[in-house]
Amino acid sequence: MTVIEPNAVVHAPVPPLAERARNVxxxxxxxxxxxxxxxxxxxxxxxxxxxxxxxAEGVAEAYAHVLARSAGQALQYSTTEGEPTLRAALAARITARELATGAEDLLVTSGSQQALSLLATALIEPGDTVLVENPTYLAALQVFAFAGARVVAVDCDEDGIDPQALDAVVARERPKLLYTIPSFQNPTGRTMPADRRAAVAEVAARRGLWIVEDDPYGELRFEGERVPWIAAHPGAEDRTVLLGSFSKVMAPGMRLGWLRAPAALRRACAVAKQAADLHTPTVNQLAAARYLAARDLDxxxxxxxxxxxxxxxxxxxxxxxxxxxxxxxxxxxxxxxxxxxxxxxxxxxxxxxxxxxxxxxxxxxxxxxxxxxxxxxxxxxxxxxxxxxxxxxxxxxxxxxxxx
Incomplete structure (x- = not known):
């Protein structure tokens, strides 16, 4: 017989972690x-x-300018969608690369990694099927696993996704989305040619599929001609989310990324971002906007x-x-x-x-x-x-x- 002393505290075990945290x-x-x-x-x-x-000099000047001229704004809360000056500058850069984009089409995120997490929150139900390149970005696999997705690899070769294999796996698996890094892919470094991108867009349009096009490396081209985004191909306009980042071209410590998405999905991601962090740090956004205005990023x-x-x-x-x-x-x-x-x-x-x-x-x-x-x-x-x-x-x- 167990005797409990008067005033003794019995410690019950704490509830377990969520299953997704235990399994990822x-x-x-x-x-x-x-x-x-x-x-x-x-x-x-x-x-x-x-x-x-x-x-470092240019980034330091940008922060100094922002804090000297508009410290009250820079150190204050901001809108979830992002600072208007930065969104306008980003829209101009994307439009100059032959994908017409307005500031209202963009959501600024805390790195493109957060954009991927927001998309998983907005799109994926536990048990949904997600298609990825084989192999693919490791952190994307983590995001999809955390969302409870069933992840299926699409056959690839030295040019990336095989469109015929994609068509077959979409017909068989009925996935929610395809995640791809078409330019200088992580981990392989390969780039998907323009005809393959057009074919991927056609499959997505015909089969009913979201495309998440991640492009953190696309500006780092050493040779050859730039290949247009999948988002710019006919059939992809209403079903492609384009992710971008300053991490590889400006500085990863600023944690600045963005997503360009159709309106309904973009609004859903904004609501998810409100729940996650309210907004990306204002001072970082204004510094990036200042840098784009005062320096030649290209x-x-x-x-x-x-x-x-x-x-x-x-x-x-x-x-x-x-x-x-x-x-x-x-x-x-x-x-x-x-x-x-x-x-x-x-x-x-x-x-x-x-x-x-x-x-x-x-x-x-x-x-x-x-x-x-x-x-x-x-x-x-x-x-x-x-x-x-x-x-x-x-x-x-x-x-x-x-x-x-």
Whole structure:
């Protein structure tokens, strides 16, 4: 018989976490970055822009101007949809790239990652099917899993989504949306040609499908001609959400992104944003608007892209000697990432610990797959280090792979 002392407090267990929080794990990439954060490690694992290429002077001037001229506004609450001056400037930039857009078509978000979360809230019911490229952006997989979606991969090749495979899987699975990164995709670095984009738009129009077109890297083109957005193709106008970001072209710490969407969906995302954070920080929005008015962002992006091209070339120059015979890799025309596949006998997840011991790191490809993973793949980010460091990193990678 249990005797309870007078005034004793009996502690019952607290209620459990929500099922979605229990069942969705953390980011393997973040876990790898924590392990490889030592300064002596040449890290091809991250997806971080090169900080020495930030226009720190221009950004500092923008904040100083805003705080000197309109501190009361900059430090105050703002509208959920975003500061009008920034929305107008963004609309002008998008329109100049041949997609007619008004300020009212845009919702400013705290990075394009938040835009993706808002869309999941507004569109996805638990059990809905979402289609993704194979492989795809890891954080998108997390967002969709957290929303309770059933995620199905679409067959892809070196040019991205296979339109015939997309048509077949839409007919079979009846999905709610397709998530795609058509330009310099994360993790593969590949770009979808214009004819494929038109075909994807046609499938979406004929089958009844939302398209979420994520474009954080599109301005970082090194060579070749710009490819129009899927959103600009006939049939896609009323069913495509375009996501953009300043993180890769201005500074990720400002946490500024946006979504362009049809009116009803945009309003639903605005309501979801009100519940999430009310609005993106006013001072950051006004500073970005000032920067766009006072500086030449396109010229800055061209400088960044030229530096990234040199870094890509430094990585490409050493891969043939570093990777095992039979390996294949692509040559991205822009962006931040290169995708490599080793011979089938190699498991890049199992190899990583041994490779990090040689003070170099990559991201194994397996976590980026929605279905059965290709364990011989790896993602290499080529923008964070200078060319000479990249050359040394590739040599270390080669020594590590030969050692195992």
């Amino acid at each position: 794990g953390g980011s393997p990439v973040r876990d790898i970055l924590a392990v490889t954060a030592r300064p002596e490690v040449i890290n091809f694992a991250g997806g971080l822009p090169a900080p020495e290429l930030f226009d 010229a800055h992006v061209a400088t960044v892209a030229a530096a990234y091209r040199e870094r890509r070339d430094a990585l490409l120059a050493g891969l043939a000697d570093a990777l095992p015979e039979g390996s294949v890799w692509n040559r991205p025309e822009g962006g931040m990432f290169l995708w490599a596949r080793l011979p089938e006998a190699y498991d890049t997840t199992e190899l990583l610990t041994s490779v990090v011991a040689h003070e170099v790191a990559y991201v194994p490809g397996a976590p980026f797959f929605a279905g059965a993973p290709d364990r011989s793949t790896m993602r290499l980010c080529f923008v964070t280090h200078a060319p000479e460091e990249i050359a040394e990193g590739v040599e270390r990678l080669g020594r590590a792979l030969r050692a195992v």
